[in-house]
Amino acid sequence: MPEDKNPEDKNAAVSETTGEAVGPSAAATRPGTPRERARARTVADILRLGREQLALHGAAALSLRAVARDLGVVSSAVYRYVESREELLTLLLIDAYNELGDEVDAAVAAVPEGDFGGRFAALGGAVRGWALREPSRYALLFGSPVPGYRAPAERTTAPGTRVISALMTILDGAFRAGQLSAQGRPGPAVPAGLARDLAKIRLEFGLAVPDDLLARGALAWTSLFGAVSFEVFGQYGEDSFTDRGQLFDHHLAVLADVAGLRAAGAVP
Amino acid sequence: MPEDKNPEDKNAAVSETTGEAVGPSAAATRPGTPRERARARTVADILRLGREQLALHGAAALSLRAVARDLGVVSSAVYRYVESREELLTLLLIDAYNELGDEVDAAVAAVPEGDFGGRFAALGGAVRGWALREPSRYALLFGSPVPGYRAPAERTTAPGTRVISALMTILDGAFRAGQLSAQGRPGPAVPAGLARDLAKIRLEFGLAVPDDLLARGALAWTSLFGAVSFEVFGQYGEDSFTDRGQLFDHHLAVLADVAGLRAAGAVP
DNA sequence: GTTTATTGAGAGCAGTGCTCTCTTTAATCA
C-alpha cells in the first residue's frame, strides 16, 4: 500500500548520497538512520560493480542487469537505487573525473611549487598514466559520447574541469613568476572573437596570462589529450611506435615549449 | 536442399563487392551476372542505410534490425548480405575513412604545390570540416573503440592512414624544398628507442625528414585530431569558446610552427 | 522446362532497459 508515492525524493537521495560517496570509500561510518546507511552502502556497491564492468567491458556494454546479477539481486531491484542506466553512467563519469583529478593533483603537488615545467610534465604524465590504466573509463570521459546519453552539465562540469584548472594554475603561476613567455617568437595574431573568449576565461579564473599564451595553453591542453587518446584508442598502428613513453615524453617536452614554459633542465 | 554449403564464399563475395562499391556509387553498371548486380545493389543499399543510421544515432545504436526495416525486409534477410553487425561496422568504417581521405586529398590538392603551409592548413581544415559535418562517423573513426569490436587491421589500415600519409607528404615536401626547419630552436633530444621507430617510418614511407622534425610532425598530427575531437566531442564547455573556428585556426597556425613550417604569410 | 542456387520469411533463443504489481523485510513509533 505504501507504494511509490514520491519517487523523486528517493532518487534525489540517491544522487546526493552517491555524490558524496563517490570520492574515497567513506559513507560507511557516517551517521544517519540505519536505512540510510544501508542504502548508501548498496549504492556504493552498485557503483563499485559498475566501475568494474565499465573497466572490463566498456561503457556501451555496461548493463544494469549484469550489475544486478553481480549484486545477487533481481534486475528490477537496482532501480530502487539508480534511476536508470544513464544515471549510473553519470555517477561513473563523475567518479572517473574525480579519480583522474585526484591523481593529477597529487602528481602535480609532488613537484616543487616553483618548478613549473616539472609540474606540467607531471600533469601530463598523470593523465597518460591514468588513461592507460583505465582505458574504458578514459574512453567514457574523452571518447565518443555514449549514444543517446547527454551528461548533465550541472553535475559533471565541476569534476570535468579539474585537469584544465590544474593546467591553468600551473601556467598562470609560471607567468606570474616570469617564467612563461613566447620566448621571442610571437605566435599568430589572436582575432577579436577569440580574444573576447580568452578575456572572459581570464576574468573567470583570475588569470594573468595574456591572450597569445592563453591560446597556446589551450592548445597544449587539447594536444595532451590528443596524444593520450591516440595511444589509448589505438590510432598509432600496432608496431609504429614501440616505445610510446618516449614518444609521449618528447611530445610533452615540445608542448611545454609551445605553451611558453622553459623546457625542464634547459639553460636560458 | 541447396542450403548453405559454403557461407565463406558468400561472405567473401560481399566483402569484395562492397569494398569496391564503397567509394562513389558505382557498381550498378558494372557487368557480371544479374544476380551479382542485384546483390551489389542490395549491399550498397544496406551500406547507405547504415550510413544514415550511423549519422543519425551513432555507432553503438546501429541496429541491423532497423536497417532491415528501412530496407523493407525481415531482419534475418540482411544476414545474407552482411555477416554481422561487426562486418557492417567495418564496412562503414572503411567508407568513412575513405570519404575523409577523399576530402582531405581534394582540399590539399586545391592549394598550390609549393605552398606547404597552405596545404597544411587545408588538411587541418578539411579534417575539422568533415568531422563537424559527420560527428557520428568521426566518432566511429577517432572516438572510443566500439565495445566488443576490433577493427580488422588488414582492411582498415590502408584507408585509415590516408590523412597521416597526406600530412607526411606535405612535411616531407617542405623539408626537401628547404622550407621545414626547427628555425633555430632545436627541440628536446630524441632518445634511441624513438629514433629507431622514426628511422623505420622514414624508410617505410621514403621520407627525408630528420628525427626531431618527424617527431614534431607526429605531434602536429595527434594535436590536430586532439583539437578536432575536443570540439566534436564537446570537451570545451557550452560557452567557453564562442567562435571555435578562430580558436582552431589559431591552433593550426601554432601547430604549423611546431611542425617546422614557416607560418603562412610570415616574412622570413 | 527442369534443376538448382539464392533469397526472403518466420519462429525462436538469449540478452537488454525499464515498468508494474505483489510480497517480504526491517526500521520506527506508540
Next chain:
DNA sequence: TGATTAAAGAGAGCACTGCTCTCAATAAAC
C-alpha cells in the same frame, strides 16, 4: 514489546537487440 509503515526485493511482462535455423518462394542457369 508489538503494531504500523516505509523501503526493498521478486517476478512477470513489454519492446527491443543480434543472431541462427528451417522452410518456402523466386529467379537464374542449364
